[in-house]
Amino acid sequence: MRAYLEIAVRKFQDKMAYRLDFFMGIVNTAITIVVYLCIYRALYAGASEVDGITYRMVATNFVITLGLSNAFGYNEMFLQDKVHDGSITNEFLKPVSFTLRLLAENVGEGAFKLIFHFLPALLFTLLHTRLCPPKSALHLLAMLGSVALGYLILWLLSFIIQTWSFWLFSVWGIITIKNVLVSILAGTLLPMWFMPAALRRVIACTPFESIYFTPVRIYLGELDGAQLLSGVAVQTAWIAVLGLAAWIFWRRGVKKLVVQGG
Amino acid sequence: METMIAVEGARKYYRVAKRGKGLTAAVGQLFNRKYEIKKAVDDISFSIKRGEIVGFIGPNGAGKSTTIKMLSGILYPDAGRVEADGFIPYKQRKQYVKNIGVVFGQKSQLNWDLPLIESFELMKFIYRIPREQYEKNLRQFCELLDMESFLGQPVRQLSLGQRMRGDIVAALLHSPELVFLDEPTIGLDVVAKEKIREFIRYMNKERNTTIIFTTHDMQDIEKVCNRLIIIDKGKKIYDGSIEEIKDRYTNVKTIEVLLENGGKETETFDVRRTSVNAVLERIFAERRVKDISVCEPEIDEIIRDIYEGRLRLDAPSAEGGAL
Numbered sequence A: 001m002r003a004y005l006e007i008a009v010r011k012f013q014d015k016m017a018y019r020l021d022f023f024m025g026i027v028n029t030a031i032t033i034v035v036y037l038c039i040y041r042a043l044y045a046g047a048s049e050v051d052g053i054t055y056r057m058v059a060t061n062f063v064i065t066l067g068l069s070n071a072f073g074y075n076e077m078f079l080q081d082k083v084h085d086g087s088i089t090n091e092f093l094k095p096v097s098f099t100l101r102l103l104a105e106n107v108g109e110g111a112f113k114l115i116f117h118f119l120p121a122l123l124f125t126l127l128h129t130r131l132c133p134p135k136s137a138l139h140l141l142a143m144l145g146s147v148a149l150g151y152l153i154l155w156l157l158s159f160i161i162q163t164w165s166f167w168l169f170s171v172w173g174i175i176t177i178k179n180v181l182v183s184i185l186a187g188t189l190l191p192m193w194f195m196p197a198a199l200r201r202v203i204a205c206t207p208f209e210s211i212y213f214t215p216v217r218i219y220l221g222e223l224d225g226a227q228l229l230s231g232v233a234v235q236t237a238w239i240a241v242l243g244l245a246a247w248i249f250w251r252r253g254v255k256k257l258v259v260q261g262g
Numbered sequence B: 001m002e003t004m005i006a007v008e009g010a011r012k013y014y015r016v017a018k019r020g021k022g023l024t025a026a027v028g029q030l031f032n033r034k035y036e037i038k039k040a041v042d043d044i045s046f047s048i049k050r051g052e053i054v055g056f057i058g059p060n061g062a063g064k065s066t067t068i069k070m071l072s073g074i075l076y077p078d079a080g081r082v083e084a085d086g087f088i089p090y091k092q093r094k095q096y097v098k099n100i101g102v103v104f105g106q107k108s109q110l111n112w113d114l115p116l117i118e119s120f121e122l123m124k125f126i127y128r129i130p131r132e133q134y135e136k137n138l139r140q141f142c143e144l145l146d147m148e149s150f151l152g153q154p155v156r157q158l159s160l161g162q163r164m165r166g167d168i169v170a171a172l173l174h175s176p177e178l179v180f181l182d183e184p185t186i187g188l189d190v191v192a193k194e195k196i197r198e199f200i201r202y203m204n205k206e207r208n209t210t211i212i213f214t215t216h217d218m219q220d221i222e223k224v225c226n227r228l229i230i231i232d233k234g235k236k237i238y239d240g241s242i243e244e245i246k247d248r249y250t251n252v253k254t255i256e257v258l259l260e261n262g263g264k265e266t267e268t269f270d271v272r273r274t275s276v277n278a279v280l281e282r283i284f285a286e287r288r289v290k291d292i293s294v295c296e297p298e299i300d301e302i303i304r305d306i307y308e309g310r311l312r313l314d315a316p317s318a319e320g321g322a323l
């Protein structure tokens, strides 16, 4: 456990070394948020609410969703590159789990971006836009936990596709499709509230709703009490399902490598 | 001495997709793939004692890397028994790898973007190396391999020789008792090679590390090893000391002829089968000779002759090699 923590901390520190990256990350996140807020302000055109959703709720949704999705990005071609150049076998020579090590590195990078990209961009947004406060300190806390679960779901989706590099020549296309699907179905383009009812029923059966929207609703207090618990339970269930799938693909990929030699 | 590695009848056959020519073959392949079996390691047995230092040589594709991969647990043998340091490497990988060090000369394990020293620090966490041990090893290794000057440079800026030294140190910082080095001198200049040889010798002598390494360079073997294993086409064809292999071929001579037209020819033969007279007579009859010298073949030449099938090692040493 200690080793993985150290790995995450080191990745965090590595990121600090790149100052240009640091400023670009803030600017990038801030611009994305501002652009979306401008579009939706125009769409609201002074109306106090649309379908019972205020502009301030939409703004809050976007700040959280876009801020997190910017922070949660990392190199998703990592495993494929390692499989292609054969250096993946080196990883089996280390007395640590490659999967957990990769997760630790990605988490370290995410933590860095949350603190140094997302927080400054959030402060900048607060200068010009009023956002909804969390329903209570407890809701904020629950939301942070839910964000961590959402991250795991997103990470597992990516990891599962990455493991396909053991069989496919390139997973780049599939990763791209996955990312488009996430941005549409997880609500980074259009807030989940405004999705057609039929589509929302479909999304409710997929892991996408659990990534960003569940944390947003917890923060706003839309999910409360039993609903909050069930939202978190659904997230946990997705982690279990995706985690199992990831484990199976990973085991089979490794087996292919060690039995057939690549 | 205690046995460190025991390999018995190990085999590794790769399945390689067979490719036909032309479009029909390509389409056919989509539905009905044909496979060819490549016998990379074909019934190899040997055992190595703790503290030994053994060199593996063999031509390209002989099966050296495949053997190292089976020994280090990243490849399952198809048949036979492989045991090392009391473990079955491919079955007990997590436990086993804590106490071994592996370098694949053709594939760096270092992080390309980070300074070399950072990759070393990472090893400290991954192997949970106690701080004192880490610092002592790092200091000592850096001194022996003359690395202080480039510890802070990103790995991508290092020369091949510097990178290789970095890879070797990274694999040894946790003081493994068993070390595999797959072509640790490939592509290096004489000075870098010598440094690495010295280091390998030191690790073996002073720390009693069991070391197995592969190479194409007979000098590596002569200067470092006390035992040599030759592999060819997946089979072990020699296992013993270098002296022994030389002794077996004291009766083998090489005649080097410098021709009047400036050409140069060599002929290797066994003096007990073919008399020097006969060979010389033939040469003088066929060629206009400017100069001639008779010498014992260098170990490199013996090895080359073995690969090329001109000398056979299975002949008992009393009779010497067959020409």
Ligand SMILES: Nc1ncnc2c1ncn2[C@@H]1O[C@H](COP(=O)(O)OP(=O)(O)O)[C@@H](O)[C@H]1O
Binding pocket: A260, A261, A262, B014, B015, B016, B038, B039, B040, B058, B059, B060, B061, B062, B063, B064, B065, B066, B067
């Ligand atoms: N992953 C693989 N798939 C198929 N064939 C392989 C694979 N790895 C090695 N081989 C083949 O097995 C043989 C032995 O390879 P290797 O052990 O790398 O030889 P060496 O290290 O002695 O040069 C070669 O003919 C090589 O082409």
Ligand SMILES: [Mg+2]
Binding pocket: B064, B065, B066, B182
């Ligand atoms: Mg090789």
